[in-house]
């Protein structure tokens with residue numbers, strides 16, 4: 001518990017200092033990336049790709065509207081780039097809550113995106129990156145996830161080529177068998193059961 005308190009204190013400092021700008025690019029018929037996860041206070045810089053030929057806008061809508069491919073602007077929401085293939089300028093937003101957005105022209109064909117904002121409603125989210133740890137690392141046959149999360153969550157190992165090598169749901173147990181993984185460096189993602197990214201770490205497997 002003392003250890004956890006120390007971690008929390010360090011992590012809160014990091015969370016308060018680090019404001020990052022994430023890039024969001026409008027391309028023909030898609031937003032890249034369509035899903036962004038940012039920390040509270042981070043900025044999102046929106047630009048149009050040079051190759052864009054058709055009109056696309058970036059319009060914030062409610063989650064309910066997003067779910068049914070609707071296009072009604074959220075009251076007070078952001079809207080950029082209406083009526084032009086390229087507005088000729090860029091925009092920076094600082095969402096304080098999860099933002100669902102679409103292109104009003106192409107929402108029905110799936111030109112939709114979401115910006116998830118973590119840290120707005122719980123200490124676990126704000127500090128997740130530092131609180132989800134793997135030990136030992138490098139790992140030989142098993143690796144144990146050290147986390148403040150007492151509930152179930154997913155842990156996914158992706159190799160250097162981007163292949164998903166393991167996808168496990170951890171309930172009460174926190175130990176993962178890595179004996180079947182080939183040696184190398186893995187990206188490890190922790191996600192809640194709805195698929196939302198909680199944290200990323202790197203793990204080395206060496207037998």
Ligand SMILES: [Cu+2]
Nearest residue numbers: 055056103106
């Ligand atoms: Cu569009």
